[in-house]
Amino acid sequence: xxxxxxxxxxxxxxxxxxxxxxxxxxxxxxxxxxxxxxxxxxxxxxxxxxxxxxxxxxxxxxxxxxxxxxxxxxxxxxxxxxxxxxxxxxxxxxxxxxxxxxxxxxxxxxxxxxxxxxxxxxxxxxxxxxxxxxxxxxxxxxxxxxxx
Numbered sequence: 114x115x116x117x118x119x120x121x122x123x124x125x126x127x128x129x130x131x132x133x134x135x136x137x138x139x140x141x142x143x144x145x146x147x148x149x150x151x152x153x154x155x156x157x158x159x160x161x162x163x164x165x166x167x168x169x170x171x172x173x174x175x176x177x178x179x180x181x182x183x184x185x186x187x188x189x190x191x192x193x194x195x196x197x198x199x200x201x202x203x204x205x206x207x208x209x210x211x212x213x214x215x216x217x218x219x220x221x222x223x224x225x226x227x228x229x230x231x232x233x234x235x236x237x238x239x240x241x242x243x244x245x246x247x248x249x250x251x252x253x254x255x256x257x258x259x260x261x
Contacts, residue, residue: 115149117189117230119223119239120159122259123152127178133240133260140238140259151187153229155222189229198228202251206243209250227254 118126125133126141144150160182164175203224207217223243230237236255237244244256 114144115151115233115235116144116257117151117153117226117233117235117237118156118186119226119237119241120156120163121240122238123156123160123178123182125240125260127181136261137259140257149187149235150185151189151233151235152182153226154188154190155225155229157182157188159222189233191225191229192232195225195228195232198231199224202227202231202247202254205250206247210246227256230254230256 122137125131125137128134157179160175160179164172164179167175203217203220206212206220206224207214220243223239223241224247226239227237227244227247229235231251231253236257238257238259240258240260244254244258247254248256
């Protein structure tokens with residue numbers, strides 16, 4: 114199986130201070146060597162922002178985490194193939210939820226990550242309600258929430 118982990122799941126995995134840490138770590142360590150562990154490169158962008166936005170005393174810890182993620186995970190680059198998937202799922206989701214175009218903007222990164230998972234035929238691991246709604250309207254989208 115192929116799994117793309119979203120930034121929130123990575124945060125829980127690497128930080129034992131979160132209540133969700135134990136559940137996420139338990140699921141992660143059950144993956145086999147045959148399972149492909151991925152992140153979207155946009156998730157890497159989010160992690161880099163977190164590093165540069167953190168207090169100086171926390172930046173080195175975050176940098177170490179980012180370096181470990183780069184070693185342990187396949188980083189899936191954005192490509193033009195994702196654009197069509199993104200456009201389709203965003204429009205369907207907006208219409209199914211009756212959400213304004215402006216309100217949908219806050220989900221742009223989430224939907225880019227979801228588009229990556231669909232394109233890669235990967236299971237997206239995340240903790241966000243938007244993915245539950247997307248799974249209901251798109252049979253190609255596979256999603257798991259390891260925090261439950």
